[in-house]
Amino acid sequence: MPPIIARANRNHAGAASIAGSRAAPARYLAIVALVVVGIGAASSVYELRREHAIATAQEQLLASVQFTARRGLPIGPPPPLNLAQPPRALLLDAQLYLNQVPFAQDAADKRRLLSMAQRMIAAALAGRPGWGEAEALEAYLQSLKGSEGKVAAQRALVRSYDHMPYMREAAAWRIRYGLAQWGALPDxxxxxxxxxxxxxxxxxxxxxxxxxxxxxxxxxxxxFMLRWRTVRAFDADRLPN
Structure with missing residues (x-):
């Protein structure tokens, strides 16, 4: 009988050893997974904070530009061309270049401003493909070229709606431009x-x-009116239009 118990003990020890050897890699994998998830979470938080900081700076700067323009004061020169920035910063600089277009000294100066803004928008889209905001700004840029940029503006507008159906800041311009191009746009x-x-x-x-x-x-x-009445039919405060 004792030898049987001894064999059982040896088998138990062997099984425990095998289980332990199998559990060790699993623990290591779990630790690695936690580290990877932690790095990903930290990176996401960093990107979100950076995006928020850039967006806040964008709103403040554009508000300042609009304030200056409303009073007929000269707008300062756009920033130097820097394509190594994050996509949102690139888009902000592109907007600043486009804000200068109405004040261009001549046709050559206008082309220069449009070209620099176009390069920044292209760089922003390279860093963030399918970004509706950048595509809407591209549509606006192309619209500034008149008939020369009409088709490109329409295509950029379509892409912007495909990738971002609702835009708070650019909605007013995008809606009006879309209405003006209505017949040339897909259903x-x-x-x-x-x-x-x-x-x-x-x-x-x-x-x-x-x-x-x-x-x-x-x-x-x-x-529009058909859709408007359908949507408004479910509102508690619906009034006759």
Whole structure:
């Protein structure tokens, strides 16, 4: 009997040794996974904080530019061209270059500003492909070229709606430009323009009259009003239009 017990003990010890040897790699893998997740989380937090800081600076700077422009004061020169910045910073600089276009000294100066803004938008899209905000700004840039950039502006507008159907800051321009290009846009983009217009006037009621006036003068009026009445039918405060 004792030898049997001894064999059982040896087998138990061997099984424990095997289990331990198998558990060790699992523990190491778990530790590695935790480290990877921790690094990813820290990186995400860093990127979010950087994006927030850039976005805040963007809002403050653009507000300052708009304040200056409203008073007819000269706007300072745009920043030096720097394509090594994060995508949002690149987009901010592109906006600043485009803000200078109305004050261009001549056609050559306008082309230079547009070219530099285009390079920054392209760099931003390279760093963040399919970014609707950058594509909307590209559409605006192309629209500044007049008939020369019309097709490119329409294509960029379509891409911006594909990737970002709703945009708070650029909605007013994007809706109006989309309405002006209505017949040249695909059905899906037309529907997105209508949806964004309805969303925008509900988000910012002070824009309602101007958006309704813009829609009323275009072929988008019927689909817009049909969609508007459908959406408003479920609102508790619905009033006759």
């Amino acid at each position: 899906a983009t037309q529907r997105r323009i209508v949806d964004e217009a309805i969303w925008f006037v509900r988000l910012r009621p002070e824009q309602r009259d101007s958006i309704f006036a813009a829609v009323r003068a275009t072929p988008a009026y019927f689909p």
